Amino acid sequence: MSLKHEISFRLNGKPATLSVAAHNSTLELLREKLRLTGTKHGCGEGECGACTILVDGISVNACLMFAVDCDGREVTTIEGLRAEKGLSELQKAFVEEGAVQCGFCTPGMIAQATHLRNTCPGMNREEIRRGIEGNLCRCTGYKKIVDAISSSLEKRDS
Amino acid sequence: MTGLIGKRVPKLDAPKKTTGETRYLQDIELPGMLHGKILRSDRVHARIVRIDTDEAKALPGVHAVITAKDTPGVPLGHGKDNTPLKGDKVRCIRDEIAAVAAESEEIAEEALRLIRVEYEDLPAIFSPADALKEGAPVIHGKHPDNIPFRFDYAHGDVDAGKEESDIVIEDTFTLHFVTHCCMGVSGVIADFDSSGNLTLHSLTQIPFLFKKDISPVIGVPPGKIRVIQPVIGGGFGSKLDIYPFEPICVFLARAAKRPVRIVFTREEEFVASPTRQPVELTLASGVKKDGTLTFRDVRTLHDNGGYTSWGATTPFVIMQTISSLYRVPHCRYHTTVVYTNNPYSGSFRGYGNLQATFAVESHMDRLAEAVGMDPLAFRLHNAQEPGETTLQGMNFDTCGLRECLETASAKSGFLEKRRAYRSKQAGPVRRGIGIASLLHVGGGAKIYRTDGCGTILKLDDFGHATVMTGSTDIGQGSETVIAQFVAEELGIPISAINVVNNDSEITPWDVGVHASRTTFIAGNSALRAAKKAKDKLLAAAAKKADLSADGLDLRDGHVVDAATGKPIVELGKLIRSLHFTQRSDIVMTTEYYEPPSVMQDREFKGNVSASYAFGTQVVELEVDTETGIVRILKVTAAHDVGRVINQLGIEGQVEGGVVMGIGYATTEHLVVEEGVVKNPSFRDYKLVTAPETPEIDSTFIETIDPEGPAGAKGIGEAPAICISAAIVNAIHNATGVRFTELPLTPERVLRRLKEERE
Structure with missing residues (x-):
């Protein structure tokens, strides 16, 4: 029986409290427990970046972070990166x-x-x-990903 | 006309992909769904003595454990020499021994650990040359010589060609294992209902052939199989065959009486998804003093691995480049495909053409040098003109090869830079520039009796169109291109079009997404279905208004006077009026487009594609002679694409293909030692990352293909094909050293440079 921990954190701007197993990754927590499937599992080893999320505003590979370490943090996933109405400037780009x-x-x-x-x-290209x-x-x-990020720099979400 | 053709049209599926809403296979969870896992062999060639699954079966949460004895053992795959689960012996490291369905992935993995397999090792073969030796171990009893296939092609008389030649050169080129590395790994969901109907959520690139081919393997009539394709996280050819995990998932679902999903781990994806065909290719070429090619004589040895998938048939494409990239009066080609205990290859973007073009375009540079011509002039001297038919029977109705060569050279400053870099450069970092061209099918490839695609087009009461196409979008953007064609023809905005392309119960037949065929074949099909709908609408409007249909057109959602643009009736209103009457009718059309190509004859001759794509790429790079690091600075690409349909999409195809080709040439290598994949992770298998990408300058040569939809040719594979040759030609320009083996890792480059110095 794996040890469970209760954690409290903010997820996409809303408070969340739940219990997670000590060995669970944040990616497992997001995708399997919370069914937030927008964050992708590409390798599970921190090599591909498909599971990148923001923790306290800093990008992190969710597969390499234990779920218990979300405790007390501000976690933002792709589901929390949309604009109020529709796509963000970055997504539009x-x-x-x-x-x-x-x-x-x-x-x-x-x-x-x-x-x-x-x-x-x-930043430049x-x-x-x-x-x-x-x-x-x-x-x-x-190339077009760099184009998109570059062109989005002049635009701010309202 | 809405003026969509050739514009930068954003992909219709892109918004949802940026928000994470798009559901991939990994994101789909059906009620009651179990998780399937496969136990794979850790031996490369062994007899299976015993499999003990008792402990696994007893594990709580396990619903099914199956081995070969629980399955019918019907062979599958392109060569029908494989079975879903292996009961008697294993032939390569990925071989499937047993499978488990459990309530979670963790339980399934735990169950796999509880399965005991007893093996008796057999002598194994790891190189094709060893497989041909007298007394070599036999891998498949059906083929005691270890040779499942041979391919022979010839035109002209190679011996006469040798006689005519002033110079003959010969090299052996060695091409390595690489793999697709789709960001979304392989997987499938099998879901039976109580009446025995099977729904497969499959990532297949060939939904209709898939249904037919999997049916006998799983013992379900094709009529009871529905194939739904979730959004596919990359294909590149890797999903063109049936692989054992697919029937295994069906067997698990049947045994557990629950839906089962199998999703590979990344490690499994490296070990157990297909590879690009490794090839050892010996090429002899000849030339006259005036620079005219005389012959090509090629022998290749293909490592087929333990089983036969599509990799074995790459000679079909290899021989096209050998016979028909430039005028080759005499040609001979022989391939021996041999079984080994290595992983087996499938189809992969370019399908043998990366290997062939690497050799041929390396030789073009060597031959040019031998006769004292510059590489551009030499290629132009031997390039075909539009209207020529090659000696293999390919009709180049349009052919932009010369224009590609001239454009890529001029835009890159090829000749001047080549001269400048040839003179002695100071310092350890040397610059070089290289050129190479390509030929590939651009109008489908008739490898079956039909190379067609079906479309059903339906217009609703509000002037919105639903396009049901048999074709599959694997991310390349065919959905958007198809919508563009229909929007353009019907004079409605692209936002009024919905493309349905992922459900075999709804969509009409198509061969599949391969051979760069979708824009050409599915595009023609959709365009013709839209033309039929337009004819019907105009005829109906003409009748109502007592006008001639010839004077009418569709624009901005209206039937209009073609000459003045004056609206006559709104489209939705016209459609409604057709069925809210006593003699009612709906606007729904169908089309099955069959390209005017033919299957090759027994000698591999014939016009196998309705159109051919050409391209030239010039690479400028730096070689650090102290570290062996090759840095690609700039790629100037010119491609004959017939006509640009979506500028944004076609640039994306070229840029993605170029970078994939750079990976093949410089960083990627699936290291297989004694049959074992040694680097099954992105840590050790090096994909090109963003900082390593060069500047890419793409130009599109519009030859307006008479058969292509709005003049377009296929382009999906072409951009990846010739860059490795351009890279070795550029390295030769920089250092004077010629490479015949890939990848050009710093270790390999440095070693060769040292050898040359000593």
């Missing part, structure tokens, strides 16, 4: 610049790009490319 093909890496890319926009708003180094995409060749 991904659509308009053609940054989405199969889309499996997209939620993680959007989370990582959100982190980059917040922490380095003046080279810095954007460096900033998404940990997020693998097999379809696009990354």
Whole structure:
């Protein structure tokens, strides 16, 4: 019988209290327990970035973080990154610049790009490319993802 | 006309993909669904003595444990030399021995650990050359020589070609194992109802052939199988065959009487999903002093692995490039496909053409040098003109090869830079520039008696269209392209179109998403269905208004006067008036588009595609001669695409293909040692990451194909095909050293550079 821990945290702006097993990852908590399936499981080893989420505003691979470590944190998943009405400026840019093909890496890319926009708003293309180094995409060749992040920098969500 | 063709049209599925709403297979959980897991062999070649599943069966939460003896053992896959579960012996590391369905993945994994398998190891073979040796272990009793296939092709007289040649060169090229690395791993859900109807939530790229092929394996009539394709997290050819996990999932669902989902782990994806066909290719080429090609003579050895999937048939495509990329008067091609105890290959974007083009375009540079011509002039001298039929029987009705060569060279400054980089460069980092071209099918490939696709088009009371297409979107954007064609034809906005492309109960037949065929074939099908609907609407409007249909058109959701643009009737109103009457009718049309291509004859000759795609890529790079690191700086691509339909989508295909090709050439290598995959993780299998990507400059040469929808050709595979050759040609320009083996890892490059210096 695995040990359970009670944790309290804010998830996409709302308070959450629940109990998790000590060995559960945050990715398991999100996808399996809470059924927030927007965050993707790509490798489970922190190598592909498909499960990127924001914890206290910083991007994290949810597969590498224990669920118990969400305790007391502000956790934001792709489900919490939409604008009040419809898509955020970043999401719109991904659509308009053609940054989405199969889309499996997209939620993680959007989370990582959100982190980059917040922490380095003046970044150039080279810095954007460096900033998404940990997020693998097999379809696009990354160029249009960089285009999207770059073009979104001038726009702020109202 | 809404003016959508050639524009930057955002993909219709993109908004939901950016919000995480899109449901992939991994996100679907049916009520009562169990989790399936497969026990795989940890031996490469062994007799199975005993399988003990008692403990696994007794584990609480386990609903079914199956082995080969619980299944009919009907062979599956392209070669029909594989079975879902292996009962007598295993032939490669991924082999399926037993499977479990349990209430959670953890319980299923725990159950696998409780299954005991006793093996008796057999002598194994890891290289195709060893498999051909006298007395080599036999992998399949049906093929005591270990040779399941041979392919022979010839035109002209190679011996005469050799006689005509002033220069003959020969090299052996060695191409490695790589794998698709779809970001969404393989998986399937099998769901029976109490009447025995089976719904498969499958990621297959061939929903209709899948139904037919899986039916005998699982003992369910095709009419009782429904294939629903959830959104697919990448395909690239990996889902073109039936693989054992699919029938296994059905057997588990049948045994457990519950829906079962199997989703691979990433490690499993590396070990047990298909690979690109590894090839050892010996190419002899000849040329006259004036730069005219005389012959190509090719022998290849293909490592088929333990079983036969589509990888074995890559010679069909390899021989096209050998015979018909540039004018080749005499050609001979032979492939021996041999069983080994290595993993087995499937289809993968480019389908043998990356391997063939690597060899052919490396040789084009060597031959040019041998006759003292620059690589561009030499290629132009041998390039075909539009209207030529190659000696393998391919009709190049349109052919933009020359324009691709000239455009990519001019835009990249190829000739000037090549000259400049050739002169001695100071410092350890050397620049180089290289060129290569490609030929690939661009109008489907008739490998079955039909290469067609069906469409059902339905217009509702409000002028909205539902397009039910047999074609499959694997992320490349065919859904959007199909909607563009229909919107354009019916004069309605793209937002008024819904494409249904994922349910075999609804959509009409299609071969599948492969051979770069979907825009061409499914696009033509949708376009023709829309034309029929337009004809019907215009005829109805003409009758009502007592006008001639010839003078009418559809624009902005209205029937209009074609000459003046004056609206005559709103589309929804017209449609409603057709069925709210005594002699009622609806606007629904069907089309089955069959391209005017033919199956190849017994000699592999014939016009197998309705159109052919060409392209040239120029690569500029740096080689660090102290570390062996090759840094790709810029790729200038020019592709003959017939006509651009969606500028945004086609750029995405080129950029993605180029980077995938760079991965093949420089970073990716599925390391297989004694049959065992040694690097089954993204940590050790190196995909190209964003900082390593070059600047990519794409130009589209519009040759307006007469058969293509709005003039378009297929483009999906082409961008990945010739870049590895352009890279080795550029490295030669930078260092004077020629590579014939991939990938060009720093270790390999540094070792060769050192050898050359010493």
